[in-house]
Amino acid sequence: MSDxxxxxxxxxxxxxxDWGHAAEIGDIxxxxxxTGVGESAFSGPSGRAAVDMALEAIGNxxxxxxxxxxxxxxxxxxxxxxxxxRVEDFHRHFGTSHEMWVSERGGGMVWAATCTQYAAExxxxxxxxxxxxxxxxxxxxxxxxxxxxxGDWHAGEAMKAFYELPYxxxxxxxxxxxxxxRHMYEYGTTQEQLGELAVAFRRHANGHPGAVMRHKxxxxxxxxxxxxxxxxxxxxxxxxxSDGAAAWVMSAPELARDMPHPVVELAGLGHGIxxxxxYISQQGVMSATPQTFAAxxxxxxxxxxxxxxxxxxxxxxxxxxxxxxxxxxxxxAKGEGGAFVQHNRLHFDRPRSQGGxxxxxxxxxxxxxxxxxxxxxxxxxxxxxxxxxxxxxxxRVGIYGGFTADEAAxxxxxxx
Amino acid sequence: xxxxxxxxxxxxxxxxxxxxxxxRLVLPFDPATGKACWYPREDGTAYExxxxxxxxxxxxxSVVRGPINPLxxxxxxxxxxxxxxxPGVRLVTQIVDCDVGSIRCGMPLELCFRELQPRGHAAFIAxxxxxxx
Numbered sequence: 001m002s003d004x005x006x007x008x009x010x011x012x013x014x015x016x017x018d019w020g021h022a023a024e025i026g027d028i029x030x031x032x033x034x035t036g037v038g039e040s041a042f043s044g045p046s047g048r049a050a051v052d053m054a055l056e057a058i059g060n061x062x063x064x065x066x067x068x069x070x071x072x073x074x075x076x077x078x079x080x081x082x083x084x085x086r087v088e089d090f091h092r093h094f095g096t097s098h099e100m101w102v103s104e105r106g107g108g109m110v111w112a113a114t115c116t117q118y119a120a121e122x123x124x125x126x127x128x129x130x131x132x133x134x135x136x137x138x139x140x141x142x143x144x145x146x147x148x149x150x151g152d153w154h155a156g157e158a159m160k161a162f163y164e165l166p167y168x169x170x171x172x173x174x175x176x177x178x179x180x181x182r183h184m185y186e187y188g189t190t191q192e193q194l195g196e197l198a199v200a201f202r203r204h205a206n207g208h209p210g211a212v213m214r215h216k217x218x219x220x221x222x223x224x225x226x227x228x229x230x231x232x233x234x235x236x237x238x239x240x241x242s243d244g245a246a247a248w249v250m251s252a253p254e255l256a257r258d259m260p261h262p263v264v265e266l267a268g269l270g271h272g273i274x275x276x277x278x279y280i281s282q283q284g285v286m287s288a289t290p291q292t293f294a295a296x297x298x299x300x301x302x303x304x305x306x307x308x309x310x311x312x313x314x315x316x317x318x319x320x321x322x323x324x325x326x327x328x329x330x331x332x333a334k335g336e337g338g339a340f341v342q343h344n345r346l347h348f349d350r351p352r353s354q355g356g357x358x359x360x361x362x363x364x365x366x367x368x369x370x371x372x373x374x375x376x377x378x379x380x381x382x383x384x385x386x387x388x389x390x391x392x393x394x395x396r397v398g399i400y401g402g403f404t405a406d407e408a409a410x411x412x413x414x415x416x
Numbered sequence: 417x418x419x420x421x422x423x424x425x426x427x428x429x430x431x432x433x434x435x436x437x438x439x440r441l442v443l444p445f446d447p448a449t450g451k452a453c454w455y456p457r458e459d460g461t462a463y464e465x466x467x468x469x470x471x472x473x474x475x476x477x478s479v480v481r482g483p484i485n486p487l488x489x490x491x492x493x494x495x496x497x498x499x500x501x502x503p504g505v506r507l508v509t510q511i512v513d514c515d516v517g518s519i520r521c522g523m524p525l526e527l528c529f530r531e532l533q534p535r536g537h538a539a540f541i542a543x544x545x546x547x548x549x
Binding site for chain 2: 158159162163164165166167168169170171173174177178179181182184185227228229230231232233235276279281282286
Protein backbone atom coordinates (compact mmCIF):
# COMPACT_ATOMS: atom_id res chain seq x y z
CA MET A 1 0.00 0.00 0.00
CA SER A 2 1.24 3.50 -0.85
CA ASP A 3 2.32 6.02 1.77
CA UNK A 4 -0.57 7.87 3.34
CA UNK A 5 -0.87 11.63 2.95
CA UNK A 6 -0.96 13.73 6.11
CA UNK A 7 -3.87 16.02 6.93
CA UNK A 8 -1.54 18.95 6.24
CA UNK A 9 -0.75 17.65 2.76
CA UNK A 10 -4.42 17.02 2.02
CA UNK A 11 -5.37 20.47 3.29
CA UNK A 12 -2.75 22.12 1.10
CA UNK A 13 -3.80 20.19 -1.96
CA UNK A 14 -7.52 20.84 -1.37
CA UNK A 15 -7.17 24.60 -0.80
CA UNK A 16 -9.40 26.89 1.25
CA UNK A 17 -12.62 28.82 0.66
CA ASP A 18 -14.36 31.77 2.25
CA TRP A 19 -17.97 30.55 2.44
CA GLY A 20 -17.47 27.05 3.78
CA HIS A 21 -14.85 24.45 4.52
CA ALA A 22 -13.85 20.83 4.10
CA ALA A 23 -13.85 18.49 7.07
CA GLU A 24 -10.36 17.19 7.84
CA ILE A 25 -10.44 13.51 6.90
CA GLY A 26 -7.31 11.39 7.06
CA ASP A 27 -6.10 9.49 4.02
CA ILE A 28 -8.20 6.31 3.83
CA UNK A 29 -7.63 5.61 0.14
CA UNK A 30 -7.62 1.85 -0.44
CA UNK A 31 -8.67 1.08 3.13
CA UNK A 32 -11.99 -0.61 2.36
CA UNK A 33 -13.86 -2.35 -0.42
CA UNK A 34 -17.58 -2.58 -1.09
CA THR A 35 -18.09 -6.31 -1.49
CA GLY A 36 -21.86 -6.73 -1.55
CA VAL A 37 -24.85 -4.61 -2.50
CA GLY A 38 -28.57 -5.18 -2.01
CA GLU A 39 -31.90 -3.45 -2.35
CA SER A 40 -35.56 -3.87 -1.46
CA ALA A 41 -38.30 -3.21 -3.99
CA PHE A 42 -38.76 0.53 -4.69
CA SER A 43 -42.25 1.95 -4.97
CA GLY A 44 -44.80 4.57 -4.06
CA PRO A 45 -46.95 3.93 -0.98
CA SER A 46 -46.41 0.23 -0.20
CA GLY A 47 -47.60 -0.09 3.38
CA ARG A 48 -44.31 -1.80 4.18
CA ALA A 49 -42.43 -0.88 7.34
CA ALA A 50 -39.06 0.81 6.87
CA VAL A 51 -37.38 -1.80 9.08
CA ASP A 52 -38.72 -4.68 6.97
CA MET A 53 -37.43 -3.09 3.77
CA ALA A 54 -34.04 -2.51 5.40
CA LEU A 55 -33.78 -6.16 6.42
CA GLU A 56 -34.69 -7.29 2.89
CA ALA A 57 -31.95 -5.06 1.47
CA ILE A 58 -29.40 -6.30 4.02
CA GLY A 59 -30.21 -9.92 3.26
CA ASN A 60 -29.67 -9.26 -0.44
CA UNK A 61 -26.37 -7.45 0.20
CA UNK A 62 -25.04 -10.26 2.37
CA UNK A 63 -25.96 -12.87 -0.25
CA UNK A 64 -24.37 -10.73 -2.99
CA UNK A 65 -21.12 -10.68 -0.99
CA UNK A 66 -21.19 -14.48 -0.69
CA UNK A 67 -21.45 -14.20 3.08
CA UNK A 68 -23.89 -15.34 5.76
CA UNK A 69 -25.48 -13.09 8.41
CA UNK A 70 -23.10 -14.53 11.02
CA UNK A 71 -20.17 -13.08 9.02
CA UNK A 72 -21.48 -9.52 9.45
CA UNK A 73 -19.83 -8.05 12.53
CA UNK A 74 -20.50 -4.35 11.96
CA UNK A 75 -23.65 -2.31 11.40
CA UNK A 76 -24.05 1.36 10.44
CA UNK A 77 -27.30 3.33 10.34
CA UNK A 78 -28.50 6.82 11.18
CA UNK A 79 -30.53 7.85 14.23
CA UNK A 80 -31.53 11.10 12.45
CA UNK A 81 -34.29 9.57 10.30
CA UNK A 82 -37.18 7.69 11.91
CA UNK A 83 -37.54 3.91 11.93
CA UNK A 84 -34.03 2.81 10.95
CA UNK A 85 -33.01 -0.68 11.99
CA ARG A 86 -31.08 -1.52 15.12
CA VAL A 87 -28.87 -4.48 15.98
CA GLU A 88 -31.82 -6.16 17.73
CA ASP A 89 -33.75 -6.09 14.46
CA PHE A 90 -30.80 -7.68 12.64
CA HIS A 91 -30.47 -10.50 15.16
CA ARG A 92 -34.24 -11.14 15.38
CA HIS A 93 -34.57 -11.32 11.59
CA PHE A 94 -31.48 -13.42 10.86
CA GLY A 95 -31.55 -15.57 14.00
CA THR A 96 -28.07 -14.49 15.09
CA SER A 97 -26.73 -13.29 18.44
CA HIS A 98 -23.04 -12.45 17.93
CA GLU A 99 -21.27 -9.27 19.03
CA MET A 100 -21.31 -6.44 16.49
CA TRP A 101 -19.48 -3.15 16.08
CA VAL A 102 -22.22 -0.54 15.76
CA SER A 103 -22.07 3.05 14.47
CA GLU A 104 -24.80 5.66 14.12
CA ARG A 105 -22.72 7.50 11.48
CA GLY A 106 -24.19 5.52 8.59
CA GLY A 107 -27.26 5.88 6.39
CA GLY A 108 -28.04 7.83 3.20
CA MET A 109 -27.48 11.42 1.96
CA VAL A 110 -24.05 12.72 2.97
CA TRP A 111 -23.65 9.82 5.40
CA ALA A 112 -23.70 7.31 2.54
CA ALA A 113 -20.28 8.75 1.70
CA THR A 114 -18.91 9.77 5.09
CA CYS A 115 -19.72 6.41 6.70
CA THR A 116 -16.67 5.05 4.91
CA GLN A 117 -14.20 6.92 7.13
CA TYR A 118 -15.62 5.31 10.28
CA ALA A 119 -15.92 1.91 8.62
CA ALA A 120 -12.32 2.12 7.39
CA GLU A 121 -11.13 2.88 10.91
CA UNK A 122 -13.07 -0.03 12.40
CA UNK A 123 -11.71 -2.40 9.74
CA UNK A 124 -8.15 -1.17 10.25
CA UNK A 125 -8.44 -1.64 14.01
CA UNK A 126 -9.87 -5.13 13.39
CA UNK A 127 -13.01 -4.29 15.34
CA UNK A 128 -14.95 -5.69 12.39
CA UNK A 129 -14.31 -7.59 9.16
CA UNK A 130 -17.55 -7.03 7.24
CA UNK A 131 -19.67 -3.94 7.99
CA UNK A 132 -23.17 -3.28 6.63
CA UNK A 133 -24.38 0.26 5.98
CA UNK A 134 -28.15 0.51 5.52
CA UNK A 135 -30.83 3.14 4.95
CA UNK A 136 -34.56 2.89 4.39
CA UNK A 137 -37.54 5.21 4.07
CA UNK A 138 -41.29 4.72 3.99
CA UNK A 139 -42.02 8.34 3.13
CA UNK A 140 -44.43 7.50 0.32
CA UNK A 141 -46.55 5.52 2.79
CA UNK A 142 -46.19 8.23 5.42
CA UNK A 143 -47.24 10.97 3.05
CA UNK A 144 -50.25 8.96 1.93
CA UNK A 145 -51.20 8.40 5.57
CA UNK A 146 -50.59 12.04 6.53
CA UNK A 147 -48.05 11.02 9.18
CA UNK A 148 -44.97 12.81 7.94
CA UNK A 149 -43.20 14.66 5.14
CA UNK A 150 -39.58 15.25 4.15
CA GLY A 151 -40.01 18.88 5.26
CA ASP A 152 -40.66 18.08 8.91
CA TRP A 153 -37.09 18.63 10.09
CA HIS A 154 -36.93 22.04 8.43
CA ALA A 155 -40.29 23.10 9.89
CA GLY A 156 -39.12 22.21 13.39
CA GLU A 157 -35.79 24.06 13.27
CA ALA A 158 -35.97 27.26 15.33
CA MET A 159 -34.52 29.95 13.04
CA LYS A 160 -36.34 28.52 10.02
CA ALA A 161 -39.61 28.40 11.98
CA PHE A 162 -39.17 31.99 13.21
CA TYR A 163 -37.71 33.75 10.17
CA GLU A 164 -38.38 31.63 7.07
CA LEU A 165 -41.67 29.75 7.44
CA PRO A 166 -43.67 32.94 8.13
CA TYR A 167 -42.90 34.02 4.56
CA UNK A 168 -43.61 30.68 2.94
CA UNK A 169 -39.94 30.01 2.15
CA UNK A 170 -40.50 26.29 2.63
CA UNK A 171 -40.33 23.35 1.87
CA UNK A 172 -37.31 22.05 -0.08
CA UNK A 173 -38.60 22.69 -3.63
CA UNK A 174 -38.82 26.38 -2.71
CA UNK A 175 -35.25 26.38 -1.37
CA UNK A 176 -33.85 24.87 -4.53
CA UNK A 177 -36.04 26.91 -6.86
CA UNK A 178 -34.54 29.97 -5.18
CA UNK A 179 -31.02 28.64 -5.73
CA UNK A 180 -31.91 27.96 -9.34
CA UNK A 181 -33.05 31.56 -9.84
CA ARG A 182 -29.62 32.74 -8.73
CA HIS A 183 -27.79 30.28 -10.99
CA MET A 184 -29.90 31.43 -13.93
CA TYR A 185 -29.25 35.08 -13.08
CA GLU A 186 -25.49 34.70 -12.75
CA TYR A 187 -24.86 32.27 -15.59
CA GLY A 188 -27.81 32.37 -17.98
CA THR A 189 -28.88 28.79 -17.27
CA THR A 190 -32.22 27.99 -18.94
CA GLN A 191 -35.29 25.86 -18.26
CA GLU A 192 -34.41 23.77 -21.30
CA GLN A 193 -31.03 22.98 -19.75
CA LEU A 194 -32.63 21.90 -16.45
CA GLY A 195 -34.93 19.73 -18.55
CA GLU A 196 -31.94 17.93 -20.05
CA LEU A 197 -31.20 16.43 -16.62
CA ALA A 198 -34.79 15.33 -16.07
CA VAL A 199 -34.91 13.72 -19.51
CA ALA A 200 -31.55 11.94 -19.13
CA PHE A 201 -32.40 10.54 -15.68
CA ARG A 202 -35.84 9.42 -16.88
CA ARG A 203 -34.29 7.62 -19.84
CA HIS A 204 -32.01 5.76 -17.45
CA ALA A 205 -35.01 4.81 -15.25
CA ASN A 206 -36.79 3.51 -18.36
CA GLY A 207 -33.92 1.07 -18.80
CA HIS A 208 -33.63 0.04 -15.17
CA PRO A 209 -35.84 -2.78 -13.86
CA GLY A 210 -35.95 -1.44 -10.29
CA ALA A 211 -36.87 2.15 -11.10
CA VAL A 212 -40.21 3.54 -9.96
CA MET A 213 -40.54 5.46 -13.26
CA ARG A 214 -39.41 2.61 -15.53
CA HIS A 215 -42.62 2.69 -17.58
CA LYS A 216 -43.04 6.49 -17.85
CA UNK A 217 -41.10 8.22 -20.59
CA UNK A 218 -40.29 11.93 -20.70
CA UNK A 219 -39.16 14.00 -23.67
CA UNK A 220 -37.82 17.54 -23.49
CA UNK A 221 -40.96 18.74 -25.28
CA UNK A 222 -43.15 17.02 -22.68
CA UNK A 223 -41.03 18.48 -19.89
CA UNK A 224 -41.36 22.02 -21.21
CA UNK A 225 -45.15 21.63 -21.55
CA UNK A 226 -45.51 20.81 -17.82
CA UNK A 227 -46.68 23.56 -15.44
CA UNK A 228 -44.35 25.33 -13.03
CA UNK A 229 -44.41 24.16 -9.41
CA UNK A 230 -42.11 26.83 -7.98
CA UNK A 231 -40.38 28.94 -10.65
CA UNK A 232 -38.14 27.84 -12.30
CA UNK A 233 -38.80 24.24 -11.22
CA UNK A 234 -41.50 21.84 -12.40
CA UNK A 235 -42.58 18.63 -10.66
CA UNK A 236 -40.27 16.88 -13.12
CA UNK A 237 -37.28 18.76 -11.63
CA UNK A 238 -38.00 17.30 -8.18
CA UNK A 239 -37.26 13.98 -6.54
CA UNK A 240 -39.98 11.37 -6.16
CA UNK A 241 -41.40 10.42 -2.77
CA SER A 242 -40.77 6.69 -2.34
CA ASP A 243 -40.65 3.62 -0.14
CA GLY A 244 -37.51 1.53 -0.30
CA ALA A 245 -34.19 0.54 1.19
CA ALA A 246 -30.67 -0.38 0.16
CA ALA A 247 -27.59 -1.66 1.93
CA TRP A 248 -24.03 -2.60 1.22
CA VAL A 249 -21.19 -4.56 2.80
CA MET A 250 -17.82 -2.90 3.44
CA SER A 251 -14.92 -5.32 3.94
CA ALA A 252 -11.22 -5.11 4.64
CA PRO A 253 -9.34 -4.95 1.30
CA GLU A 254 -7.35 -8.13 1.94
CA LEU A 255 -10.62 -10.05 2.40
CA ALA A 256 -12.24 -8.53 -0.70
CA ARG A 257 -9.80 -10.23 -3.05
CA ASP A 258 -11.23 -13.64 -2.20
CA MET A 259 -14.88 -12.60 -2.48
CA PRO A 260 -17.16 -13.18 -5.49
CA HIS A 261 -17.07 -9.84 -7.33
CA PRO A 262 -14.40 -7.65 -8.91
CA VAL A 263 -12.98 -5.50 -6.10
CA VAL A 264 -14.47 -2.00 -5.86
CA GLU A 265 -12.51 0.03 -3.33
CA LEU A 266 -12.60 3.45 -1.72
CA ALA A 267 -10.29 5.85 -3.54
CA GLY A 268 -11.15 9.21 -2.01
CA LEU A 269 -13.54 10.97 0.35
CA GLY A 270 -14.34 14.63 0.96
CA HIS A 271 -16.94 16.34 3.15
CA GLY A 272 -17.90 20.01 2.70
CA ILE A 273 -19.95 22.25 4.99
CA UNK A 274 -21.18 25.81 4.37
CA UNK A 275 -20.57 28.65 6.78
CA UNK A 276 -23.79 29.45 8.67
CA UNK A 277 -24.93 25.81 8.43
CA UNK A 278 -27.68 24.67 8.48
CA TYR A 279 -29.13 27.89 7.03
CA ILE A 280 -28.92 27.77 3.26
CA SER A 281 -30.76 31.11 3.13
CA GLN A 282 -27.48 32.53 4.47
CA GLN A 283 -25.20 30.52 2.16
CA GLY A 284 -22.51 32.85 0.87
CA VAL A 285 -22.72 31.73 -2.75
CA MET A 286 -26.15 30.35 -3.59
CA SER A 287 -25.33 29.33 -7.14
CA ALA A 288 -23.02 26.58 -5.86
CA THR A 289 -23.09 23.64 -3.46
CA PRO A 290 -20.73 22.58 -0.64
CA GLN A 291 -19.40 20.04 -3.12
CA THR A 292 -17.10 22.99 -3.83
CA PHE A 293 -15.22 22.13 -0.62
CA ALA A 294 -15.70 18.36 -0.57
CA ALA A 295 -14.50 17.51 -4.07
CA UNK A 296 -10.93 18.92 -3.91
CA UNK A 297 -10.28 16.95 -0.71
CA UNK A 298 -11.56 13.72 -2.26
CA UNK A 299 -9.53 14.25 -5.44
CA UNK A 300 -6.41 14.97 -3.40
CA UNK A 301 -6.88 11.78 -1.38
CA UNK A 302 -7.48 9.72 -4.53
CA UNK A 303 -4.69 11.50 -6.42
CA UNK A 304 -7.18 12.05 -9.23
CA UNK A 305 -9.09 14.81 -10.97
CA UNK A 306 -12.49 14.98 -12.67
CA UNK A 307 -10.77 13.80 -15.87
CA UNK A 308 -10.26 10.36 -14.32
CA UNK A 309 -13.95 9.78 -13.54
CA UNK A 310 -16.13 7.57 -15.77
CA UNK A 311 -19.54 7.72 -14.08
CA UNK A 312 -21.36 10.05 -11.67
CA UNK A 313 -24.18 9.23 -9.27
CA UNK A 314 -25.32 12.58 -7.85
CA UNK A 315 -27.84 13.37 -5.13
CA UNK A 316 -30.45 14.85 -7.45
CA UNK A 317 -33.07 16.00 -4.99
CA UNK A 318 -33.62 18.61 -7.72
CA UNK A 319 -32.30 19.01 -11.25
CA UNK A 320 -30.53 22.24 -10.34
CA UNK A 321 -28.74 20.50 -7.48
CA UNK A 322 -27.23 17.89 -9.81
CA UNK A 323 -26.32 20.58 -12.35
CA UNK A 324 -24.50 22.67 -9.74
CA UNK A 325 -22.67 19.60 -8.41
CA UNK A 326 -21.45 18.72 -11.91
CA UNK A 327 -19.81 22.15 -11.97
CA UNK A 328 -18.57 22.03 -8.38
CA UNK A 329 -17.00 18.61 -9.00
CA UNK A 330 -15.01 20.12 -11.84
CA UNK A 331 -16.56 18.49 -14.90
CA UNK A 332 -16.91 21.91 -16.55
CA ALA A 333 -16.12 25.48 -15.59
CA LYS A 334 -18.32 27.06 -12.90
CA GLY A 335 -21.45 28.43 -14.55
CA GLU A 336 -21.13 26.39 -17.72
CA GLY A 337 -23.14 23.45 -16.44
CA GLY A 338 -26.24 24.42 -18.37
CA ALA A 339 -24.58 24.17 -21.76
CA PHE A 340 -22.51 21.19 -20.61
CA VAL A 341 -25.51 18.94 -19.85
CA GLN A 342 -26.95 19.39 -23.33
CA HIS A 343 -26.32 17.07 -26.30
CA ASN A 344 -26.99 13.90 -24.25
CA ARG A 345 -23.77 14.40 -22.33
CA LEU A 346 -25.22 12.77 -19.19
CA HIS A 347 -26.57 9.69 -20.99
CA PHE A 348 -25.10 6.29 -20.11
CA ASP A 349 -24.20 5.55 -23.72
CA ARG A 350 -22.08 8.68 -24.14
CA PRO A 351 -18.93 7.75 -22.17
CA ARG A 352 -15.94 10.01 -21.46
CA SER A 353 -14.27 8.82 -24.66
CA GLN A 354 -17.17 10.47 -26.52
CA GLY A 355 -17.17 13.68 -24.46
CA GLY A 356 -19.91 12.61 -22.06
CA UNK A 357 -20.06 11.97 -18.33
CA UNK A 358 -22.83 9.43 -17.67
CA UNK A 359 -24.84 10.58 -14.66
CA UNK A 360 -27.51 8.93 -12.49
CA UNK A 361 -27.50 5.81 -14.60
CA UNK A 362 -30.33 4.24 -12.53
CA UNK A 363 -32.57 7.29 -12.80
CA UNK A 364 -31.57 9.02 -9.57
CA UNK A 365 -33.88 10.43 -6.92
CA UNK A 366 -35.93 12.05 -9.68
CA UNK A 367 -36.80 8.87 -11.61
CA UNK A 368 -35.41 5.76 -9.86
CA UNK A 369 -36.54 6.23 -6.24
CA UNK A 370 -36.18 8.82 -3.49
CA UNK A 371 -34.20 6.73 -1.06
CA UNK A 372 -31.81 9.55 -0.24
CA UNK A 373 -28.71 8.38 -2.06
CA UNK A 374 -28.33 4.87 -0.67
CA UNK A 375 -29.31 3.36 -4.04
CA UNK A 376 -26.89 5.71 -5.84
CA UNK A 377 -23.96 3.94 -4.21
CA UNK A 378 -25.42 0.52 -5.05
CA UNK A 379 -25.72 1.62 -8.69
CA UNK A 380 -22.17 2.99 -8.67
CA UNK A 381 -20.77 -0.32 -7.43
CA UNK A 382 -22.68 -2.20 -10.12
CA UNK A 383 -21.34 0.16 -12.77
CA UNK A 384 -17.76 -0.38 -11.63
CA UNK A 385 -18.27 -4.17 -11.55
CA UNK A 386 -19.65 -4.00 -15.10
CA UNK A 387 -23.06 -5.46 -14.23
CA UNK A 388 -25.36 -2.40 -14.39
CA UNK A 389 -28.64 -2.29 -16.33
CA UNK A 390 -27.48 0.82 -18.23
CA UNK A 391 -23.83 -0.16 -18.27
CA UNK A 392 -21.30 2.60 -19.02
CA UNK A 393 -18.54 1.36 -21.28
CA UNK A 394 -15.25 0.69 -19.43
CA UNK A 395 -16.37 2.31 -16.16
CA ARG A 396 -13.49 2.00 -13.70
CA VAL A 397 -13.76 5.13 -11.53
CA GLY A 398 -16.97 6.69 -10.25
CA ILE A 399 -18.24 9.33 -7.86
CA TYR A 400 -21.18 9.40 -5.50
CA GLY A 401 -22.02 13.03 -4.74
CA GLY A 402 -23.96 13.20 -1.47
CA PHE A 403 -25.90 16.29 -0.44
CA THR A 404 -28.00 17.69 2.40
CA ALA A 405 -28.13 21.32 1.16
CA ASP A 406 -25.80 22.71 3.83
CA GLU A 407 -23.38 19.78 3.49
CA ALA A 408 -22.08 17.68 0.61
CA ALA A 409 -19.74 14.74 0.29
CA UNK A 410 -17.66 13.29 -2.53
CA UNK A 411 -17.08 9.55 -2.48
CA UNK A 412 -14.71 8.26 -5.18
CA UNK A 413 -14.74 4.50 -5.84
CA UNK A 414 -12.52 2.58 -8.25
CA UNK A 415 -12.34 -0.95 -9.58
CA UNK A 416 -9.00 -2.45 -8.67
CA UNK B 417 -46.08 22.27 12.60
CA UNK B 418 -44.03 23.41 15.59
CA UNK B 419 -43.87 26.88 17.08
CA UNK B 420 -44.21 29.63 14.54
CA UNK B 421 -42.28 32.89 14.20
CA UNK B 422 -44.56 35.87 14.77
CA UNK B 423 -46.19 34.30 17.84
CA UNK B 424 -42.86 33.67 19.53
CA UNK B 425 -41.67 35.11 22.79
CA UNK B 426 -38.13 33.90 22.18
CA UNK B 427 -35.49 36.54 23.03
CA UNK B 428 -33.74 36.20 19.67
CA UNK B 429 -36.90 36.45 17.57
CA UNK B 430 -39.58 38.37 19.51
CA UNK B 431 -37.98 41.85 19.05
CA UNK B 432 -38.05 41.43 15.25
CA UNK B 433 -41.76 40.65 15.17
CA UNK B 434 -42.71 43.19 17.86
CA UNK B 435 -41.03 45.94 15.82
CA UNK B 436 -42.80 44.73 12.67
CA UNK B 437 -46.12 45.39 14.39
CA UNK B 438 -44.98 49.03 14.64
CA UNK B 439 -43.86 49.03 10.99
CA ARG B 440 -40.19 49.07 11.86
CA LEU B 441 -37.43 46.71 10.68
CA VAL B 442 -34.94 45.94 13.45
CA LEU B 443 -31.94 43.60 13.42
CA PRO B 444 -29.74 42.23 16.20
CA PHE B 445 -26.27 43.81 16.52
CA ASP B 446 -23.48 42.50 18.69
CA PRO B 447 -22.49 45.42 20.95
CA ALA B 448 -18.92 44.12 21.17
CA THR B 449 -18.27 44.15 17.42
CA GLY B 450 -20.96 46.55 16.21
CA LYS B 451 -21.88 44.02 13.53
CA ALA B 452 -25.29 42.65 12.65
CA CYS B 453 -25.67 38.97 13.59
CA TRP B 454 -27.95 37.11 11.24
CA TYR B 455 -29.27 34.70 12.23
CA PRO B 456 -28.90 35.53 15.92
CA ARG B 457 -27.82 32.69 18.19
CA GLU B 458 -28.93 31.80 21.68
CA ASP B 459 -25.38 32.02 23.04
CA GLY B 460 -25.88 34.62 25.76
CA THR B 461 -25.06 37.64 23.57
CA ALA B 462 -27.07 40.68 24.72
CA TYR B 463 -28.06 41.83 21.25
CA GLU B 464 -28.84 45.46 20.56
CA UNK B 465 -31.87 45.58 18.26
CA UNK B 466 -31.41 48.55 15.93
CA UNK B 467 -33.76 49.90 13.29
CA UNK B 468 -32.23 49.65 9.80
CA UNK B 469 -32.97 51.34 6.48
CA UNK B 470 -35.15 49.37 4.10
CA UNK B 471 -33.57 49.71 0.67
CA UNK B 472 -32.51 46.31 -0.59
CA UNK B 473 -31.50 44.27 -3.63
CA UNK B 474 -33.15 41.01 -4.59
CA UNK B 475 -30.62 38.17 -4.31
CA UNK B 476 -32.79 35.19 -5.30
CA UNK B 477 -36.46 34.20 -5.34
CA SER B 478 -39.13 31.79 -6.45
CA VAL B 479 -42.75 32.13 -7.48
CA VAL B 480 -44.70 29.35 -5.80
CA ARG B 481 -47.49 28.23 -8.14
CA GLY B 482 -48.32 24.72 -6.90
CA PRO B 483 -49.81 23.47 -3.60
CA ILE B 484 -46.52 22.56 -1.93
CA ASN B 485 -46.69 24.75 1.16
CA PRO B 486 -49.30 23.85 3.79
CA LEU B 487 -49.37 27.43 5.10
CA UNK B 488 -49.71 29.59 1.98
CA UNK B 489 -51.97 29.42 -1.05
CA UNK B 490 -50.30 29.87 -4.41
CA UNK B 491 -49.39 32.23 -6.05
CA UNK B 492 -46.81 34.07 -3.94
CA UNK B 493 -43.19 35.12 -4.31
CA UNK B 494 -40.80 34.31 -1.45
CA UNK B 495 -37.39 35.87 -1.89
CA UNK B 496 -34.01 36.52 -0.30
CA UNK B 497 -33.00 40.17 -0.13
CA UNK B 498 -29.76 41.88 0.83
CA UNK B 499 -30.08 45.17 2.68
CA UNK B 500 -28.06 47.93 1.05
CA UNK B 501 -27.17 49.43 4.46
CA UNK B 502 -26.24 46.18 6.25
CA PRO B 503 -23.81 44.13 4.16
CA GLY B 504 -23.77 40.42 4.93
CA VAL B 505 -27.40 40.19 6.06
CA ARG B 506 -29.79 38.28 3.86
CA LEU B 507 -33.47 38.37 4.84
CA VAL B 508 -36.05 35.81 3.85
CA THR B 509 -39.16 37.75 2.85
CA GLN B 510 -41.88 38.08 0.24
CA ILE B 511 -41.87 40.28 -2.84
CA VAL B 512 -45.20 42.13 -3.15
CA ASP B 513 -47.00 44.82 -5.15
CA CYS B 514 -45.88 43.67 -8.57
CA ASP B 515 -46.64 41.22 -11.35
CA VAL B 516 -44.76 38.10 -10.22
CA GLY B 517 -43.60 37.63 -13.81
CA SER B 518 -41.63 40.88 -13.59
CA ILE B 519 -39.49 39.83 -10.61
CA ARG B 520 -35.77 39.54 -11.39
CA CYS B 521 -32.67 38.87 -9.31
CA GLY B 522 -30.71 42.06 -8.81
CA MET B 523 -33.77 44.33 -8.86
CA PRO B 524 -33.83 47.24 -6.38
CA LEU B 525 -36.44 46.89 -3.66
CA GLU B 526 -37.88 48.94 -0.83
CA LEU B 527 -39.31 47.94 2.51
CA CYS B 528 -43.03 47.93 3.20
CA PHE B 529 -45.30 46.12 5.66
CA ARG B 530 -48.14 43.70 4.98
CA GLU B 531 -50.47 41.51 6.96
CA LEU B 532 -49.79 37.84 6.19
CA GLN B 533 -52.26 35.10 7.06
CA PRO B 534 -50.83 31.57 7.03
CA ARG B 535 -53.41 28.80 7.20
CA GLY B 536 -54.16 27.77 10.77
CA HIS B 537 -52.25 30.69 12.30
CA ALA B 538 -53.15 34.21 13.43
CA ALA B 539 -52.55 37.02 10.95
CA PHE B 540 -49.40 39.07 11.59
CA ILE B 541 -47.61 42.13 10.27
CA ALA B 542 -44.43 41.31 8.36
CA UNK B 543 -41.68 43.37 6.78
CA UNK B 544 -41.81 42.61 3.05
CA UNK B 545 -40.35 44.25 -0.05
CA UNK B 546 -41.69 45.77 -3.27
CA UNK B 547 -39.99 47.16 -6.38
CA UNK B 548 -38.29 50.44 -5.51
CA UNK B 549 -40.24 53.41 -6.86
